Amino acid sequence: MPKISQKGQAMPASPIRKLVPFAEAAKKRGNKVFHLNIGQPDIKTPQVALDAVKNNDIQVLSYARSEGSEEYREKLTNYYKKHHIHVNSEDIIITTGGSEALLFTLGSITDVGDEIIIPEPFYANYNGFSTANNIKVVPIISTIDDGFALPAIEEFEKLITPKTKAILICNPGNPTGYLYSKEEIDKLKALVLKHDLFLIADEVYREFVYDGNEHNSVMSLDGLDQHAIMIDSVSKRYSMCGARIGCVVSKNKDLIQTILKFAQARLSSPTYALLASEAALETPQIYFDEVIVEYVDRRNVLIEELKKIPDLKVSSPKGAFYCIAELPVKDADDFAQWMLESFHDNNETVMVAPASGFYSTPGSGKNQIRIAYVLNKESLIRSVELLKLALEQYKG
């Protein structure tokens, strides 16, 4: 019998996946499960995007251009301009989700065994894209006590080797909700210039920045044209996770030409979703204003309620819609499973994402969970109440 490769074996499974059967069983037993575990917003997709698909007159559903249409990329430059990002259409390659944008980027700048440095905890699938490319993630720890701020630059420098090709950040961050300051981004700029590395910034949560803070894109920095690579996606911005449209943006022409070859090999991004994504650029500002007000409300309620739980530690997120909470338990994986398997209050329980999947250093984050505040306020309040009750009853 032919065998799965070592790479196939090393490919990480979704950190939430193993809990899914327990959640399904809990529902079968008649329980309601509040899902704090997923990054799928409940916000309505902009009507203008939905309408563009409903009113389409496609007769032959043909390939789109591998790099995305000139028209869509041109419109994107106008959108970016509003966010102080000045690029041209030829600096953009449209991809099938932010996932593919990162996959192509890693494929273009790394060879077997190369390394990328990522502050941890980080978005779990960065591990998968690295494994797929036969490269190594080198984690650099950021801590809940520092609110997940950028680790000291000296710590980065200790990790840089001849195999280091890039530093990857997510800003604002999934799973931390941390927003890097201008000073932090400037420090990263100096670091990558000094060591001649790429700086990849996953900026898919650009709009989700709270409390009057400013988002600082790596594309807005002077003198970083050859080093900065931005990963983007329509998924969160327009609550269009199922579209699977993203892009890579860079002023580095060699990089864009190389990514284009990856894009050509897979021919095209999905045509219907491109229609929706192009139309979504017409979304009125009020849509975002309302969404931000809603998320700030949710975050405030969530953090306020969480802080009432004894011995629970939580960082205050400045962006995105996640936070990391440290629980008074030894093993959050076990606790999360126990909540689904053995706990309910009035036939209600809660599903959380154990944070261990967001760390690459073994044993890190064992007592942490990620909470996504993509539910309405009432559900969030009840979810935290359930979490509190569960912690009281749990003897892990």
Added chain:
Amino acid sequence: MPKISQKGQAMPASPIRKLVPFAEAAKKRGNKVFHLNIGQPDIKTPQVALDAVKNNDIQVLSYARSEGSEEYREKLTNYYKKHHIHVNSEDIIITTGGSEALLFTLGSITDVGDEIIIPEPFYANYNGFSTANNIKVVPIISTIDDGFALPAIEEFEKLITPKTKAILICNPGNPTGYLYSKEEIDKLKALVLKHDLFLIADEVYREFVYDGNEHNSVMSLDGLDQHAIMIDSVSKRYSMCGARIGCVVSKNKDLIQTILKFAQARLSSPTYALLASEAALETPQIYFDEVIVEYVDRRNVLIEELKKIPDLKVSSPKGAFYCIAELPVKDADDFAQWMLESFHDNNETVMVAPASGFYSTPGSGKNQIRIAYVLNKESLIRSVELLKLALEQYKG
């Protein structure tokens, strides 16, 4: 300035891409260009699929399940049953196009430096997916004089090393139009069993089989459950190339579990396209009957006309909608460019795909082109007439 990786440099560019600027220039000079170079059918997408998207009532465009919905995969098993392929829903992972199906398959069964054997000429993007996975394509030549039949099994055996992980075929074939016989498939079965290799079959042209021939799927062979992997796609079957929905099918549970991890890392296939693809399964048989009649007509006209050109050699395709023609020129790349740059008749010219891009052995196929018969008969007749005139005038 940070550098593109060796892999990024090795990534092959689309073999047609370099001709595109010449085609655009020809059009700017007022010429009509007949496109024999692309595999984008002009056939209308089934109405039932178009309607499913137009009539959707999605309000939040959310992620689909990473492996595809249970319902869609269940319906697919019924479709396959009609083609004598007996599988269960858990043997199927839905992917973003056949491209992703192959990318995930190679990621699951190969490690750095491993080899896959592919009869050449082959679909050019197999090179790209192999480069992306840091593995090596080992070509085995099939010849126009044999009509691109399966090379002798002894020739395969000469190429098998400890690094060989799979044999990959496209059946019916792009770019050859060749359809493997039951005997040939049986020979491959014996070979992969003897050497414990995977047998990957790209069967996306399953429906496009002519002259009363039968398609023989690798999934219909007894005793090959652990070795057979089928790559599929809705692109050609329903003229839905822009959907980007495909799948991997295999009875090998380790493989499917591994591919699922790759699928989870990229979260979801495009949701609108999944709607269209599921609905497309309701396409009435008459749609396919009419399409097949049309393609047989086109093929017959094309081959008949091509045979009138002196010193041109062409194989007679039994499936798909491509053929390879050998021209009385030294360098078909140069000839193809010349036709766009320096030739026209009555302000009309023709664009073909030089076949060198479909070969992995350097220097092979230099005097060959691939012709896609995805145009109507009149256009095909005129295209071949233009080709004939061009060959008479060309002094390459």
